[in-house]
Each structure stands twice: as C-alpha cells, then as structure tokens.
Amino acid sequence: xxxxxxxxxxSCYIQSPAKIGLVRLEGDRVCLIDSGNDKDAGRxxxxxxxxxxxxxxxxxxxxxxxxxxxxxxxxxKQTGCRIYAPGIxxxxxxxxxxxxxxxxxxxxxRDLRHKFLMAQPSDALPLTEDxxxxxxxxxxLPGHSFDMVGFRTADGVVYLADCLSSRETLEKYRIGFxxxxxxxxxxxxxxxxxxxxxxxxxxxxxxESVAELAQVNIDAVxxxxxxxxxxxxxxxxxxxxxxxxxxxxxxTMTFEQHALVGSTVRSYLSWLRDAxxxxxxxxxxxxxxxxx
Numbered sequence: 001x002x003x004x005x006x007x008x009x010x011s012c013y014i015q016s017p018a019k020i021g022l023v024r025l026e027g028d029r030v031c032l033i034d035s036g037n038d039k040d041a042g043r044x045x046x047x048x049x050x051x052x053x054x055x056x057x058x059x060x061x062x063x064x065x066x067x068x069x070x071x072x073x074x075x076x077k078q079t080g081c082r083i084y085a086p087g088i089x090x091x092x093x094x095x096x097x098x099x100x101x102x103x104x105x106x107x108x109x110r111d112l113r114h115k116f117l118m119a120q121p122s123d124a125l126p127l128t129e130d131x132x133x134x135x136x137x138x139x140x141l142p143g144h145s146f147d148m149v150g151f152r153t154a155d156g157v158v159y160l161a162d163c164l165s166s167r168e169t170l171e172k173y174r175i176g177f178x179x180x181x182x183x184x185x186x187x188x189x190x191x192x193x194x195x196x197x198x199x200x201x202x203x204x205x206x207x208e209s210v211a212e213l214a215q216v217n218i219d220a221v222x223x224x225x226x227x228x229x230x231x232x233x234x235x236x237x238x239x240x241x242x243x244x245x246x247x248x249x250x251x252t253m254t255f256e257q258h259a260l261v262g263s264t265v266r267s268y269l270s271w272l273r274d275a276x277x278x279x280x281x282x283x284x285x286x287x288x289x290x291x292x
Contacts, residue, residue, distance in 0.1 A: 002044040004052075007198050007206065011157035014048060016041060018067040018202045021060075021151070021159045022048075025133055029057045033151055033159045034202070035071030038115050042071030046078055060127065061085040062141075062161035063148035064092035066099065068202070070115060072122035084127040086138070087147030093124040103259040111255035141191075143184025144177065156197035163187050164213055166204035170220045174249040178221070178264050181271035185221060188214045228268055232278060235288035241265060 003015045004022065014020040020041075021033025030049065035042060049056055056079040061069055064085060072083055072093065085093040092098045100108035100117045112118070125131070127149070132138060135154025141163045142148060150160045163184070165176050178184050192214040199210045207213070224245075231244045242265055246253055251261065269289060272278040279290050 002041075002048070004048055005206070007157055007200070008155045011153045011155055011198075013159075013200050013206065014045060016044075018162075019200055019206075020045060020071075021200060023133070023153055024054070025057060028053055028055045030054045031058045031060060031133060032056065032075075033060050034062055034068040034161075035059050035075055037067040037070040037119075039071065039074045039120070042074030042078070045071060045075060049079075055079070056081045058082045058084060058131075060132075060151065061089065061093060061124065062150060062159070062202075063145040064089040064096070064099065065145060065162070066096065066115060066117055066119040068161070069093050069096070069122065070119045072124070073120040076122055082131075083122050083124045084131055085124040086127040086149045089145065089147050090124045090126055092146075093119075094121055096121055100259070103263045105263075108259075109255070112259055117256065117259075141187050143180050143182075143187045145179055152196060158194060158196035158199045160191065160199055160201040160210070162202050163191060164201040164204045164210060164217055165220075166201075167213070167216060169203055170216065174220075174251065175224055175245065175261050175264055176217075176220070177260055178267050181221065181225075181267055182274075185218060188218050188221075225268060225272060228265070228272065229277060229291050232289045232291045235281075235283070235290045237286055237288055238262075238266070238269075241269075241289065 004012055005015055006012045010024040012022045014022055016036050020036050022030055024030050058081055075081060076083055096119045100112040104112055137152040139150040141150045141161055144162045148161050152158045192211045198206055198208060200206045227248060231241050242262055273280055277292050279292050
C-alpha cells in the first residue's frame with residue numbers, strides 16, 4: 001500500500017484505498033490528483049515526495065468525498081501547495097460538514113461526523129481550465145458526485161476518479177453511492193468509448209481499456225433499479241424499500257450505511273419517478289412509492 005506505480009515518464013499513481021494520481025511537471029515540481037483519505041495518507045504521500053526530491057505544486061481534486069480530499073489539509077500546511085476543486089465540490093472541500101449533512105438530510109449526529117465522511121477543511125480554489133498543467137484536459141464525470149471530474153494528462157493517461165467500481169467492490173457492496181443516476185449512466189456511456197494510453201480509476205485496477213468494466217457498472221445500476229421496481233409492486237414507504245434492499249443484498253445496517261445507501265436509494269427513487277416508472281403519493285401522511 002502507498003507504493004508509487006509509474007505508468008509513463010511523467011504520469012504515475014500511488015496505490016492506496018482511493019488511488020492518488022501523481023504527475024511530474026517541470027524540474028522537481030509534481031502535482032497530485034486527489035490526496036487520500038486522511039492525515040496519515042498525506043504523511044505517506046509526503047514521504048514519497050521527499051524520497052524522490054519532488055516539490056508539490058498543486059492538488060487537483062476530482063470531487064469532495066472524504067477519501068479523496070482527506071490529505072489536503074496536511075499537505076497544504078506542509079508544502080504550501082495550491083488546491084483546486086471543481087464546481088460545487090469546492091464548497092464541500094472548504095466546508096466538509098456539508099457532506100454528512102447532505103447524506104443525512106439534516107444536522108449529522110456524531111456517528112456520521114468522522115473522517116470517513118467528513119474530511120478536515122482545506123483552502124480550495126476554483127478548478128478552471130487556465131489552472132491546469134500544459135496539455136491536460138478536464139473531463140466532466142458527473143453522477144457519483146455533483147461536479148466530479150477526471151483528467152487526461154499530456155501523455156494520454158486518463159484518471160477516472162470514482163466513476164467505476166471494480167467487480168469485487170460491486171459484488172461486496174452491491175449498491176454503490178450515487179448522487180444523480182441519470183447523469184451517472186450518461187457518464188458511463190461516454191467512458192465506454194473513451195480513448196487513452198492508460199486508464200486509472202480510483203477504485204478499480206489501472207487498465208488499457210475500461211469499456212467492459214463500464215458496462216458491468218451500468219448493469220449493476222440497472223439491477224438495483226429493477227430491484228426497487230420489484231419491491232414497489234405494492235405501495236411501499238422509503239424505510240420498507242431500504243429494509244428489503246438490505247435483506248436482498250445481505251447488507252448490514254449501521255448509521256453510516258443508512259446514510260450512504262439511503263441517500264443513494266432516494267436518488268434512484270427520484271430518477272425512476274422522473275422517468276415515469278414509479279408513482280408517488282401520500283396516504284395517512286406517509287409517502288408511498290408504487291410501480292407505474
């Protein structure tokens with residue numbers, strides 16, 4: 001873990017729970033794509049930088065989930081590096097309490113205010129085209145998060161953030177976190193046709209092609225959607241839907257899983273209703289969902 005993997009003369013990644021991109025710039029300057037899940041990850045990144053005599057110029061965050069921005073604060077304090085984050089993700093990076101608040105739908109209790117859902121705040125600047133290294137392309141990858149992006153470096157390596165889960169992750173967790181199901185499916189269709197020298201998803205093996213894995217992720221989304229439609233053959237409230245999904249997929253209910261999976265299921269419900277596949281109505285002051 002935290003081994004530096006070189007892909008080209010300039011593009012690398014650090015093997016970690018969420019891969020950290022590392023790209024060499026001019027001279028001793030390097031930049032990171034994301035920073036790991038906490039201060040300890042930041043320390044391990046700093047050790048790699050020091051061992052190679054590299055100076056950290058900037059961190060380009062793909063999105064604001066804690067396992068991607070958790071090392072920001074430590075590395076910024078230690079090196080004075082600039083941090084950039086796209087769109088709404090910048091607000092969450094600067095004010096990480098927004099993340100568990102979004103998931104819970106209110107003030108998050110202490111069970112949700114921990115480093116896995118709420119990173120330490122960092123001073124992030126807007127990620128615009130003019131702040132990218134020469135030859136880079138910013139790739140919009142919405143769906144998993146509000147304004148998530150990936151990057152194509154000058155030598156053709158594509159860093160894909162969280163738009164793909166490995167087969168093993170899908171098998172274990174079954175319901176991956178999503179903010180916007182329709183946008184996510186559109187993103188995966190685009191990823192299927194992308195060209196690049198190498199692809200680096202944060203939570204799947206680096207590979208020369210990811211088209212097949214993108215389809216596996218599409219199929220996983222459609223399977224969950226069908227499961228929800230099956231449950232809603234009879235009018236069912238949100239808690240009933242969530243309970244049946246947990247039982248169907250053998251998941252264990254905790255405060256964290258209730259927030260993560262619950263938020264995702266609400267996104268599915270919105271998508272299915274907007275598509276005309278679910279109806280929703282109130283009976284005895286209870287919101288019920290039913291297959292259209």
